[in-house]
Amino acid sequence: MNELEPEHLKSAGLKSTLPRLKVLDLFKNGQERHMSAEDVYQLLRESGDNVGLATVYRVLTQFEQAGLLVRHNFEGGKSVFELNEGTHHDHIVCMQCGHVEEFYDSAIESRQKKIAAELGFTIHEHSLQIYGDCTKTKCPHRR
Amino acid sequence: MNELEPEHLKSAGLKSTLPRLKVLDLFKNGQERHMSAEDVYQLLRESGDNVGLATVYRVLTQFEQAGLLVRHNFEGGKSVFELNEGTHHDHIVCMQCGHVEEFYDSAIESRQKKIAAELGFTIHEHSLQIYGDCTKTKCPHRR
DNA sequence: AATGCAAATGAGAATGATTATCGTTCGCGG
DNA sequence: CCGCGAACGATAATCATTCTCATTTGCATT
Ligand SMILES: [Mn+2]
Ligand SMILES: [Mn+2]
Ligand SMILES: [Zn+2]
Ligand SMILES: [Zn+2]
Numbered sequence: 392m393n394e395l396e397p398e399h400l401k402s403a404g405l406k407s408t409l410p411r412l413k414v415l416d417l418f419k420n421g422q423e424r425h426m427s428a429e430d431v432y433q434l435l436r437e438s439g440d441n442v443g444l445a446t447v448y449r450v451l452t453q454f455e456q457a458g459l460l461v462r463h464n465f466e467g468g469k470s471v472f473e474l475n476e477g478t479h480h481d482h483i484v485c486m487q488c489g490h491v492e493e494f495y496d497s498a499i500e501s502r503q504k505k506i507a508a509e510l511g512f513t514i515h516e517h518s519l520q521i522y523g524d525c526t527k528t529k530c531p532h533r534r
Numbered sequence: 535m536n537e538l539e540p541e542h543l544k545s546a547g548l549k550s551t552l553p554r555l556k557v558l559d560l561f562k563n564g565q566e567r568h569m570s571a572e573d574v575y576q577l578l579r580e581s582g583d584n585v586g587l588a589t590v591y592r593v594l595t596q597f598e599q600a601g602l603l604v605r606h607n608f609e610g611g612k613s614v615f616e617l618n619e620g621t622h623h624d625h626i627v628c629m630q631c632g633h634v635e636e637f638y639d640s641a642i643e644s645r646q647k648k649i650a651a652e653l654g655f656t657i658h659e660h661s662l663q664i665y666g667d668c669t670k671t672k673c674p675h676r677r
Numbered sequence: 678a679a680t681g682c683a684a685a686t687g688a689g690a691a692t693g694a695t696t697a698t699c700g701t702t703c704g705c706g707g
Numbered sequence: 708c709c710g711c712g713a714a715c716g717a718t719a720a721t722c723a724t725t726c727t728c729a730t731t732t733g734c735a736t737t
Contacts, residue, residue, distance in 0.1 A: 406704065406705080406713070406714080407704080407705095408703075408704070408713090408714060408715080409703085409704095409715095410714080410715070410716095411714090427694095428694085428695080429694085441716085442715085442716085443715065443716035443717065443718095444695095444716090444717095445695090445696080445697090445715080445716065445717075445718085446714080446715055446716065448694090448695060448696070449696090449714085449715085450714095452695095452696095464607065464609065466607065466661075468693075468694070468723090468724095469693090469694065469695090470694090470695090483649065483650060483653055483655050485655065486658055492653045492655070494649050494653065496645050496649060498641060498642075498645050499641075499642050499645050499646070502639050502641050502642050502645075503642070503664055506626065506637050506639060506664070507626060507664055507666055510626055510635045510637065510668075511668060511669040512626050512628065512635070512664065512666040512667065512668050512669070513666045513667045514664055514665070514666040515629055515665050515666045515667070516664075516665050516666075517662070517663065517664040517665065518609070518661065518662070518663050518665070519660070519661070519662045520660065520661050521646055521649070521650055521655065521657055521659075521660040522657070522658050522659050522660065522661070523650055523655040523656045523657040523658045523659075524655065524656045524658070525653075525654060525655050526654040526655070526656075549684075549685080549733065549734080550733075550734095551684090551685060551686080551732075551733070552686095552732085552733095553685085553686070553687095554685090570723095571723080571724080572723085584687085585686085585687080586686065586687035586688065586689095587687085587688095587724095588686080588687065588688080588689090588724090588725075588726085589685080589686055589687065591723090591724060591725070592685085592686085592725090595725095611694090611695090611722075611723070612722090612723065612724090613723085613724090
């Protein structure tokens with residue numbers, strides 16, 4: 392576990408509480424980049440912290456609204472969060488092992504803008520995920 | 535209500551039952567192209583048919599597996615289905631009035647293939663939705 | 678047209694993710 | 708150190724979807 396940073400919370404208009412610091416630390420210094428509420432809850436629990444699952448859900452939503460985290464809805468029914476580092480990107484997810492790669496493609500981005508304009512829409516956001524099989528040697532799909 | 539078509543079900547390997555015929559008819563001759571299970575359930579109920587919600591869910595999933603329908607996961611937490619007419623397309627959804635437009639962009643499609651290849655993935659499917667505000671005159675966002 | 682039976686249905690219970698409630702605890706200004 | 712509203716934790720509630728199981732139905736066969 393590393394240093395906790397109350398500044399980030401204060402500057403986001405959130406008061407610095409223990410659960411919030413733990414969650415933020417997990418995203419900043421943990422090993423998983425994309426985590427669900429349950430993931431966060433289990434990891435905190437494993438590290439000996441007693442946080443309520445409801446608090447995890449509350450904090451994740453607050454962090455999303457404060458712009459600290461970004462929420463994604465991959466297949467599987469549960470929301471996944473990651474640190475908001477300012478730069479937008481999309482995801483390609485392995486359906487076998489869950490491995491996630493990130494990508495950004497300016498051609499895709501600009502085509503989307505053009506399409507929305509042609510159809511008379513003002514874009515607020517978009518969601519793009521590619522699902523497939525990865526080629527990591529430990530990935531179970533390579534039986 | 536129109537003619538029911540048991541042939542489509544038989545050719546899909548599904549026996550022709552009343553609930554299945556009603557659901558298929560809704561998608562073929564109804565006014566809404568994209569419908570959730572609850573939408574289908576309500577519409578059937580309003581037309582005087584007594585189908586169980588569980589049956590609607592079962593039938594929608596069966597139709598999806600049989601290739602008669604395609605399932606989409608737009609924001610909002612509920613699955614949306616539409617008739618599978620063979621041609622893939624993506625969607626742009628109005629966050630104010632729910633209006634949905636469909637589009638297909640070969641540039642986006644080919645970029646996705648290239649990206650997946652570069653990252654060592656074999657694509658199974660992808661999900662792309664653009665969310666924004668439409669410009670329909672009756673759309674509430676134009677206050 | 679009557680019979681038989683596996684498949685399908687419908688009502689309601691169960692599930693999984695997420696949110697709401699509420700009494701207790703905590704962070705922080707005074 | 709105090710006080711109080713914000714935040715917490717446990718748990719009940721909600722929502723979409725799936726499961727269970729007794730009853731009904733499609734359909735092939737008498
Ligand atoms: Mn990411
Ligand atoms: Mn469509
Ligand atoms: Zn993999
Ligand atoms: Zn609209």
